[in-house]
Amino acid sequence: MTDKKQIAFVLYEGLTMLDMIGPLQVFTGIGDPYQAVVVAETTEPMDVSGGIMKFAAPYTFDDVPNPVGIIVPGGGMPTIRAMANQRLRKYLLDNVDSTEFIGSVCTGALILAAAGLLEGRDATTHWGYYPELEKFGVIYKRQRWVEEGKIITSAGVSAGIDMALYLAARLVGEERAKQIQLGIEYDPEPPFGRLDYTGVLEQAITPENFSDEQRQMYKEALTDDPAVYERLMN
């Protein structure tokens, strides 16, 4: 037991590193009464971002049964696999009523959708995956983050940093959020400026246009819950 309000960052095999570390870095600075913690099915080290390194969580889901908030990072195929991860989804569903927020970064939104949390809602995800998100009755918004009730979703990978600063301000006030921003010296200067989204969304792949190989990969990734596969493909 702890007297802190725990914000649980969900680690799973193969997630995209920055999806988790961006917002986690922000929340390590949040201070009392909040505490960021990393949870996973196991505390064993697991590959991230195609195996470039390993991350290990100090806590299992059971160790953090009552988080005040949950953040679910995204990734590529490993995230599709996580959409059918019953243990992970159970963690979300067990806590959806008691938490103050459930958030996702990038394709983490697909996991929230597979858990049934985004039906009929506005939400965002990585631009390349928005057609998949829409298969779950979601209205995709190309925004940095989208908040609807207690669900907050962010755009791809790096967007989790912006979302986390916004959330931090909601939890502890704008002044402390700004102190966090100063601490991580978040004063972005992308060397080639901001993104130009012209023609970008058209590059997103829709399940209708999947190759046989892609369909097969998705089918295998979603073996544990064929209903998710069916939903994506229809």
Add this chain to the structure above:
Amino acid sequence: MTDKKQIAFVLYEGLTMLDMIGPLQVFTGIGDPYQAVVVAETTEPMDVSGGIMKFAAPYTFDDVPNPVGIIVPGGGMPTIRAMANQRLRKYLLDNVDSTEFIGSVCTGALILAAAGLLEGRDATTHWGYYPELEKFGVIYKRQRWVEEGKIITSAGVSAGIDMALYLAARLVGEERAKQIQLGIEYDPEPPFGRLDYTGVLEQAITPENFSDEQRQMYKEALTDDPAVYERLMN
């Protein structure tokens, strides 16, 4: 042996997560002939950012003897400790002539300085540590990144993302760098805007104003190389 040009990201106990993961995420997308790899003294998992989670490198320094570039992340006291880490410094010095670049994020610049790589140069670091960097004959520049010859340093924590995109463009061209930026959807929208540096540098602590406790902490952290401690304090 590998036929890839390896860019070695140095992991050490206690570093600040985003310092490493920001630029590492950028470089995982760089493609041939380059390959980002994570190296450390050991492949055992080690605490990062005050123990919030663990990172593990798949390679030791010996496994990656001829990197084409090296990136050194920063942190708080663990980075001060790393300034006296002879094995880490040897890795830098063994490769300084053969690499195309050696870079640092945040207080990683202090490690480069302790290794003697920044004497008389322009460089940058986290704003809160610039007086310590100046103790090593460095001309601190409050810039997002500073390039001088083969040495490139970036400002605090999140600045490594901007530096990495710049570096990626230098290595593989602006078009591929922009594709990486699109892949990580790096289109920053800090919810409270950019940082206002007014009065910020005055908050940096100079060694002259260290408390006795701080001095003692530094002394202990630098036991393996008292000359670094002396340099910092004088």
